[in-house]
Amino acid sequence: MKETKINVSVYIATSLDGFIARPDGDVSWLHEVEPIEGGDDAGFGEFFGSVDVLVMGRGTFEKVLEFDWPYGAMPVIVLSRSLTEVPKKLRDRVRIEAPTPQVLLEKLSQEGFKRLYLDGGKVIQSFLREGLVDDMTLTTIPVLIGEGLPLFGRIDKDIKLRLLECRSWNNGFVQSKYQVLN
Numbered sequence: 001m002k003e004t005k006i007n008v009s010v011y012i013a014t015s016l017d018g019f020i021a022r023p024d025g026d027v028s029w030l031h032e033v034e035p036i037e038g039g040d041d042a043g044f045g046e047f048f049g050s051v052d053v054l055v056m057g058r059g060t061f062e063k064v065l066e067f068d069w070p071y072g073a074m075p076v077i078v079l080s081r082s083l084t085e086v087p088k089k090l091r092d093r094v095r096i097e098a099p100t101p102q103v104l105l106e107k108l109s110q111e112g113f114k115r116l117y118l119d120g121g122k123v124i125q126s127f128l129r130e131g132l133v134d135d136m137t138l139t140t141i142p143v144l145i146g147e148g149l150p151l152f153g154r155i156d157k158d159i160k161l162r163l164l165e166c167r168s169w170n171n172g173f174v175q176s177k178y179q180v181l182n
């Protein structure tokens with residue numbers, strides 16, 4: 001159960017069959033679908049503007065490093081027990097940590113952060129298992145990829161959700177925002 005005031009939000013895209021990446025981490029299928037008309041970003045810019053810290057797993061960090069850094073000056077915490085070094089050009093905004101999710105939230109709360117963006121399948125699963133996620137915005141991409149890294153996984157008990165908003169676009173994206181009823 002969450003004891004800190006920091007709000008934890010997930011904003012993530014999945015294939016219709018529930019994967020966030022292919023088994024080898026490839027996400028090119030996300031960019032091969034027809035974009036929304038008019039450059040609409042499915043609310044990502046607004047969401048990103050509403051958070052003050054980003055926490056991601058090592059798997060997501062390693063994939064993001066293959067591209068131009070997309071998060072500007074946003075403070076980013078990478079959860080990893082195996083990584084030790086952040087690339088030099090990112091050291092002013094990225095740090096590696098390995099506390100439990102609860103301890104991490106307490107620490108970030110004490111540092112003054114209020115709204116956290118949580119990213120990475122395994123990391124999201126571990127925070128969900130501990131009842132530490134407040135809301136999730138899930139964008140379903142109209143494609144089946146058959147196998148891959150799942151967004152959701154094993155849980156010890158059912159997690160109930162309240163649908164807050166649901167919208168869709170002509171290109172087939174369907175976005176649902178849920179409050180997690182921890």
Ligand SMILES: NC(=O)c1ccc[n+]([C@@H]2O[C@H](COP(=O)([O-])OP(=O)(O)OC[C@H]3O[C@@H](n4cnc5c(N)ncnc54)[C@H](OP(=O)(O)O)[C@@H]3O)[C@@H](O)[C@H]2O)c1
Nearest residue numbers: 013025057058059060063079080081082120121122123126
């Ligand atoms: N579709 C999308 O919108 C979307 C969004 C995000 C990511 N992705 C893709 O998803 C893939 C990565 O996802 P993923 O599920 O494999 O990995 P992930 O959650 O990004 O990273 C998992 C790793 O984080 C570390 N970790 C530290 N603390 C943890 C904790 N409490 N719980 C879980 N992991 C913890 C572990 O690394 P150590 O072994 O170093 O400790 C673990 O192996 C990438 O290919 C990425 O591009 C897609």
